[in-house]
Amino acid sequence: MEAHALLNALHTAERLKDATRHCYTSGGRHESVAEHSWRLALLAYWLHDDFPELDLDKVIRMCLIHDLGEAFTGDIPSFDKTQADENWEEALLSAWVDSLPQPFRAEMTALYREMAARETPEAKLYKALDNLEAVIQHNESDLSTWTEREFSLNLDYGYDKAAWSPVLLALRDAVRSETEAKIEEFRKEAP
Numbered sequence: 679m680e681a682h683a684l685l686n687a688l689h690t691a692e693r694l695k696d697a698t699r700h701c702y703t704s705g706g707r708h709e710s711v712a713e714h715s716w717r718l719a720l721l722a723y724w725l726h727d728d729f730p731e732l733d734l735d736k737v738i739r740m741c742l743i744h745d746l747g748e749a750f751t752g753d754i755p756s757f758d759k760t761q762a763d764e765n766w767e768e769a770l771l772s773a774w775v776d777s778l779p780q781p782f783r784a785e786m787t788a789l790y791r792e793m794a795a796r797e798t799p800e801a802k803l804y805k806a807l808d809n810l811e812a813v814i815q816h817n818e819s820d821l822s823t824w825t826e827r828e829f830s831l832n833l834d835y836g837y838d839k840a841a842w843s844p845v846l847l848a849l850r851d852a853v854r855s856e857t858e859a860k861i862e863e864f865r866k867e868a869p
Contacts, residue, residue: 691712756812786795803846
């Protein structure tokens with residue numbers, strides 16, 4: 679990519695460092711969208727031995743770009759996001775991707791289509807890990823930061839996306855165990 683085009687793309691992506699998500703880090707501050715995307719890519723990398731038949735490079739690319747639309751809209755939690763919100767984010771993201779030079783415009787457009795369709799194993803893995811990383815982050819945050827609905831959501835969120843893989847189901851079960859232990863400890867300490 680030509681230097682000025684690269685800088686412009688990076689300046690847009692940098693917004694994700696300041697775009698905060700609704701959940702918190704273990705240190706008590708809002709997590710950024712960039713942090714979520716980074717750890718999602720790291721999670722995919724660490725699981726690559728469990729999915730040797732998949733194109734890991736493609737999965738990591740999906741993880742890295744999956745929330746770029748939030749550079750324009752900010753984070754809207756999945757349980758609050760409406761179809762109108764989805765359409766708005768998609769339109770803004772598509773316009774930006776269309777402004778990128780080739781081959782990135784074509785590559786990213788193809789990846790976003792594949793991710794939306796969720797028909798390939800790579801797209802299914804990315805989406806399952808996206809859900810799981812969010813639940814893992816909630817488990818790492820203080821329960822005082824959780825909304826009431828997150829107590830039940832954290833127990834079940836992402837199971838539907840993990841159902842196609844025994845490896846992912848085992849990970850989801852382990853995350854659920856952490857959630858249950860966290861909630862149980864909270865209830866013991868509550869007055």
